Amino acid sequence: MPKTFDIAVIGATGTVGETLVQVLEERDFPVGALHLLASSESAGASVAFRGKNVRVREVDQFDFSLVKLVFFAAGPAVTRSLAPRATAAGCTVVDLSAGLPTSQAPNVVPEANAAVLSDLPLPVQVASPSAAATALAVILAPLRAVLDLQQVHVTACLAVSALGREAVSELARQTAELLNVRPLEPQFFDRQIAFNLLAQVGTPDAQGHVPLERRLVDELRELLGMPALKISVTCVQAPVFFGDSYSIALQTGSTLDLAAINQALAMAPGIETVEDDYPTAVGDAVGQDVVYVGRVRTGIDDPQALSLWATVDNVRKGAALNAVQVAELLIKGHG
Amino acid sequence: MPKTFDIAVIGATGTVGETLVQVLEERDFPVGALHLLASSESAGASVAFRGKNVRVREVDQFDFSLVKLVFFAAGPAVTRSLAPRATAAGCTVVDLSAGLPTSQAPNVVPEANAAVLSDLPLPVQVASPSAAATALAVILAPLRAVLDLQQVHVTACLAVSALGREAVSELARQTAELLNVRPLEPQFFDRQIAFNLLAQVGTPDAQGHVPLERRLVDELRELLGMPALKISVTCVQAPVFFGDSYSIALQTGSTLDLAAINQALAMAPGIETVEDDYPTAVGDAVGQDVVYVGRVRTGIDDPQALSLWATVDNVRKGAALNAVQVAELLIKGHG
Known part of the structure; x- marks a missing residue:
């Protein structure tokens, strides 16, 4: 049995967040528990994952110690405010919002610079760059x-x-x-x-x-x-x-x-x-x-x-899929 | 009294041709008689000029000796087939269709290379280039x-x-x-x-x-x-x-x-x-x-x-207006 990872997706009701959840499912990412999070305005909505509707909860209340991997697909301000808490709780962070300085979270596109990840012990902060x-x-x-x-x-x-x-x-x-x-x-x-x-x-x-x-x-x-x-x-x-x-x-x-x-x-x-x-x-x-x-x-x-x-x-290859591909590389060897 | 020029516009029912007629009017180009010409399909339509509707006639029947200046605003094949007749009849040709080789009809944009025209005795063939x-x-x-x-x-x-x-x-x-x-x-x-x-x-x-x-x-x-x-x-x-x-x-x-x-x-x-x-x-x-x-x-x-x-x-600055500006330079000193 492969190990699974408990995951949080922040900004789960946005165009990128929703696609990210879809991509996790399509690629059989070893998701254990999936926590979908958003701002208070979007909390309460639900997003389909593996045939079930997962309720989106308010991110501010979230206990990051529940998960090991967090995708930040909301705005940069959300990332800047919450990534430190996620990291402090031992989570690996994949940021899609350009919210973290590159010195702290290197940008990764697996087809171009996968090697950057090979030296990094988990947990880490990495960034998925702009679509362009x-x-x-x-x-x-x-x-x-x-x-x-x-x-x-x-x-x-x-x-x-x-x-x-x-x-x-x-x-x-x-x-x-x-x-x-x-x-x-x-x-x-x-x-x-x-x-x-x-x-x-x-x-x-x-x-x-x-x-x-x-x-x-x-x-x-x-x-x-x-x-x-x-x-x-x-x-x-x-x-x-x-x-x-x-x-x-x-x-x-x-x-x-x-x-x-x-x-x-x-x-x-x-x-x-x-x-x-x-x-x-x-x-x-x-x-x-x-x-x-x-x-x-x-x-x-x-x-x-x-x-x-x-x-x-x-939205897909330019953002959600790249972030999931980065996560796949990160968990490789950690399964 | 300024001298006027009898003019033909070929392709007068097209987007560029129609704008060209408008620009001639707006800029008070010294138009004498105006002959609007088009293919047999478009002949019979009319285009407004100086408060009158000018009937568009079939270009194939046209006697170029009636005019001194011809704008070719139809396709390049029309220009290639009719420009020799226009030139033989003593007309100056302004081609907007890229129908003539540049060795024969230099491209002119007055803001860039007006000097090209200064040595040319009328009648001549000149080209108004692509909009880009x-x-x-x-x-x-x-x-x-x-x-x-x-x-x-x-x-x-x-x-x-x-x-x-x-x-x-x-x-x-x-x-x-x-x-x-x-x-x-x-x-x-x-x-x-x-x-x-x-x-x-x-x-x-x-x-x-x-x-x-x-x-x-x-x-x-x-x-x-x-x-x-x-x-x-x-x-x-x-x-x-x-x-x-x-x-x-x-x-x-x-x-x-x-x-x-x-x-x-x-x-x-x-x-x-x-x-x-x-x-x-x-x-x-x-x-x-x-x-x-x-x-x-x-x-x-x-x-x-x-x-x-x-x-x-x-259509306007990229084609019709440039052709009229070229014509204005051509007639300068010939008024």
């Missing part, structure tokens, strides 16, 4: 062996689902208003998101970068182990419900071997390559466990440049 | 003086209106079907465009680039007079009716002076800079005569990198 950093790390990690990566330029077209259910409803509501020629009344977003693209996801700092862009750069450098890698990022809010799309341009230090690049991508874990067509967020990525990669091509007359297009289920 | 090349040339031309441009990386998120009225209807129809939970039946596009992004606009060649991407690279190099400039482009079909958005990353050869860059952009013709906010296609660009530029920032820790976001009315 997760997807880009899955794609770029296998390319490190076949090209001399010097610059990464990314335009990340993000689904509204990353901002939660209110954002999803707002896109639907705005769209219906416009189609019905009713006056548009933006609420969750500060302007029209329907049939439009918003080029600023968050509040820019003095240099003009938004926190999500800085986070992506920091996380991706950490995940690839390339602290000096040049990365430019523009995060764009797209009028898409589910699934992120990334337009990626790489500049490298030598002439590229496209066959070797395609082979590295095709062999890499966590990637599905699309060769005679191209992937879309809605048509391919949503609900899937891999990052889809297509339109792989060298520069028009620059053999050192590579362009790619990638799509990922931002 | 037009917008990027307007933005990059004034920057040549304040930075050492080495690489341009663009993700061009294109409005469906560039593909004509059928594409606009299809986005509306698909969106309504999805909101009403009816089965999606793609017709004009080969898959779901509503709430999705399509990363391949056209058919890729053996190297993986689509014609529109090659066209943008060629046109932009020509407009900037920088034939060796490294440019990577991904053209994305966005679920947006009107207005293109461009995510632009520049790599330069020396440390950037952001104040000088902002000043150059603010002073440049054809640009509206948005400083404390950011522009969107729908909220700013649509219906306007300028390219909107925002989110101007240097790299997170790369003082030689610059990122920008730009939006443009692809």
Whole structure:
């Protein structure tokens, strides 16, 4: 009989938390007791797990000594306030909220830097990075062996689902208003998101970068182990419900071997390559466990440049699944 | 009394042709007789000009000796078949369809390379480039003086209106079907465009680039007079009716002076800079005569990198207005 782990999921009623519970079930994660937790507003709801409805309880009252593993899938403030209690109670923490400094909780994407975990005795704090950093790390990690990566330029077209259910409803509501020629009344977003693209996801700092862009750069450098890698990022809010799309341009230090690049991508874990067509967020990525990669091509007359297009289920592969994959690595050898 | 010019507009019932007629009126272009022409299917319709409805006639029957200036705003095949007749009849041709080789009809964006026109005796053939090349040339031309441009990386998120009225209807129809939970039946596009992004606009060649991407690279190099400039482009079909958005990353050869860059952009013709906010296609660009530029920032820790976001009315400033601006330069001194 394999050992099981008593687990808590904080933020269990959110889009990521709910998917995380689903993924634990689908992957037969050795869950013993499952404690689903949320803020007082969401407590009382229930979430399905292994054919039963598990009642969501208020996180503030929770006794962390009841569990060994805690997923933080609520906001960063919740993580910052409760992770110390979880750790003090002996829990391993997997943070999906960017609530902990990376010096304390390293970012891990198993396809890119699983080795980080091999030296860590439990309990530990680890972080599952942003969906964009997760997807880009899955794609770029296998390319490190076949090209001399010097610059990464990314335009990340993000689904509204990353901002939660209110954002999803707002896109639907705005769209219906416009189609019905009713006056548009933006609420969750500060302007029209329907049939439009918003080029600023968050509040820019003095240099003009938004926190999500800085986070992506920091996380991706950490995940690839390339602290000096040049990365430019523009995060764009797209009028898409589910699934992120990334337009990626790489500049490298030598002439590229496209066959070797395609082979590295095709062999890499966590990637599905699309060769005679191209992937879309809605048509391919949503609900899937891999990052889809297509339109792989060298520069028009620059053999050192590579362009790619990638799509990922931002909630699933970009967040919930990655966190569970990290947890799987953590418990390996502890079963 | 200023001299007037008898003019023909071919493709007058299309989105660009109709806007072109509007722009001629708005800018008091010295139009004498106006001949609106289209394919046999569209002939018989009428388009408003100076308070009158002008009947659209069939282009195949047209006697080009009736006019001095012809705008080709239909498809490239129409231009290729009829431009020789127009030129033989002594007409100046402004082609918006990419139907003529650039050796024969140079691409012109007045804000970038007006000088090309100064040596040309009428009649001539000139081309108004793609909306993306037009917008990027307007933005990059004034920057040549304040930075050492080495690489341009663009993700061009294109409005469906560039593909004509059928594409606009299809986005509306698909969106309504999805909101009403009816089965999606793609017709004009080969898959779901509503709430999705399509990363391949056209058919890729053996190297993986689509014609529109090659066209943008060629046109932009020509407009900037920088034939060796490294440019990577991904053209994305966005679920947006009107207005293109461009995510632009520049790599330069020396440390950037952001104040000088902002000043150059603010002073440049054809640009509206948005400083404390950011522009969107729908909220700013649509219906306007300028390219909107925002989110101007240097790299997170790369003082030689610059990122920008730009939006443009692809039909108006990106096509119809540019063609009229070109014509204004052509007739200058010939009035």
